[in-house]
Amino acid sequence: MSNKVKIGISIGDVNGIGLEVILKTFAESKMLDYCTPIVYGHTKVASFHRKVLNFGELMFNVISNAADANPRKVNMINAWEEDVKIDLGIANETGGKYALLSLQKATDDLVSGAIDALVTAPINKNNIQSENFSFPGHTEYLQERSGSSDVLMFLISETLRVGVVTGHIPVLEVPQAITKEKIVKKIQLINESLKKDFWIEKPKIAILGLNPHASDNGLLGKEEAEIISPAIQEAFDKGIICFGPYPADGFFGNGTYKKFDAVLAMYHDQGLIPFKTIAFDTGVNYTAGLKFVRTSPDHGTGYDIAGKNLADPTSFMEAVFAAVHIVEHRREQESLLKNQLRSGGKLIETASDVKDDAN
Numbered sequence: 001m002s003n004k005v006k007i008g009i010s011i012g013d014v015n016g017i018g019l020e021v022i023l024k025t026f027a028e029s030k031m032l033d034y035c036t037p038i039v040y041g042h043t044k045v046a047s048f049h050r051k052v053l054n055f056g057e058l059m060f061n062v063i064s065n066a067a068d069a070n071p072r073k074v075n076m077i078n079a080w081e082e083d084v085k086i087d088l089g090i091a092n093e094t095g096g097k098y099a100l101l102s103l104q105k106a107t108d109d110l111v112s113g114a115i116d117a118l119v120t121a122p123i124n125k126n127n128i129q130s131e132n133f134s135f136p137g138h139t140e141y142l143q144e145r146s147g148s149s150d151v152l153m154f155l156i157s158e159t160l161r162v163g164v165v166t167g168h169i170p171v172l173e174v175p176q177a178i179t180k181e182k183i184v185k186k187i188q189l190i191n192e193s194l195k196k197d198f199w200i201e202k203p204k205i206a207i208l209g210l211n212p213h214a215s216d217n218g219l220l221g222k223e224e225a226e227i228i229s230p231a232i233q234e235a236f237d238k239g240i241i242c243f244g245p246y247p248a249d250g251f252f253g254n255g256t257y258k259k260f261d262a263v264l265a266m267y268h269d270q271g272l273i274p275f276k277t278i279a280f281d282t283g284v285n286y287t288a289g290l291k292f293v294r295t296s297p298d299h300g301t302g303y304d305i306a307g308k309n310l311a312d313p314t315s316f317m318e319a320v321f322a323a324v325h326i327v328e329h330r331r332e333q334e335s336l337l338k339n340q341l342r343s344g345g346k347l348i349e350t351a352s353d354v355k356d357d358a359n
């Protein structure tokens, strides 16, 4: 039996660029050296995209169960039977319906352990809403399917990793949603993920303020003094190397972010605007804190370029690599722990070790 990581792939909105980046990624035969892909969609939908994009043949190995996946082929599980009308570049009910069928089937296999990780192609968060799906995005849906009490939207790239305290909520609700407990929990999720998933032994984490200039000592808001600073102190007392709150603009403007292993932003756009400005082409969206591994490209459905052969597959490809690496890191760590071995002489540290290091 192959030990290669089995990556399940949900196809996202059939009217967007999801299938284009999937086809482009696996047209690269070297990808099969790293993983065994299983796409949850339909061969007819994939053929439609292939023809529109004028791609050469990419043969799928059609299987009924993930257990039958061929490690030398791009596997496809047909997640429905009927023909689907594709309207490239259009946000409609069909796009949402089949995105959900694909996601549900792939997630069933993820939860049961039939696949090792899930890479999700982009959905439209609006047209996927139905009586079976009332979540603002994959992150919240997968949190529920995982049964995790909290998760972290964590955008990762070579140069910058950014997590967010609040995710898919209206900006108006951000200040009320930011609590000391939530910030501490998100700092812990970042810290655990950096250690477990990225093998950074002593991660350094920066926390941003909420208000302009991190409130300038209370002149421009009170959240820094009343909520964010006490949260940073509490996390630090728990042995996590974390600093802040930093004024968000200058922090990215002068490159301070390069001194940290990760940054915690207070809300979605505060973190994702600098992230996408710096790393849109290669960035990956990782959901930390799930009981399984899920990544996705950092872009959306790209309706404006759907079917035009303009979609860059790099972010999707990086999402596949990130999922493979994270699964392998976790496997290796589990086997180290099982064998009671110590990594670099020191796998488990005490809180005081960490504080010593920070000083």
Ligand SMILES: NC(=O)C1=CN([C@@H]2O[C@H](COP(=O)(O)OP(=O)(O)OC[C@H]3O[C@@H](n4cnc5c(N)ncnc54)[C@H](O)[C@@H]3O)[C@@H](O)[C@H]2O)C=CC1
Binding pocket: 017, 021, 121, 122, 123, 124, 125, 126, 138, 285, 296, 297, 298, 299, 300, 301, 302, 303, 304, 305, 310, 311, 312, 313, 315
């Ligand atoms: N993980 C997910 O499922 C995500 C879903 N979305 C959803 O996607 C939909 C569209 O969102 P937008 O804000 O328009 O973001 P978008 O990322 O789809 O598009 C923004 C701009 O970037 C371009 N672009 C995106 N991906 C590209 C690629 N691979 N290569 C070249 N150019 C690319 C698009 O053509 C567009 O001009 C929304 O419904 C949003 O909710 C957005 C982000 C993540």
Ligand SMILES: NCC(=O)COP(=O)(O)O
Binding pocket: 136, 137, 138, 139, 140, 272, 285, 296, 298
């Ligand atoms: N921009 C990141 C984002 O929207 C993540 O969405 P999802 O992965 O939760 O669907």
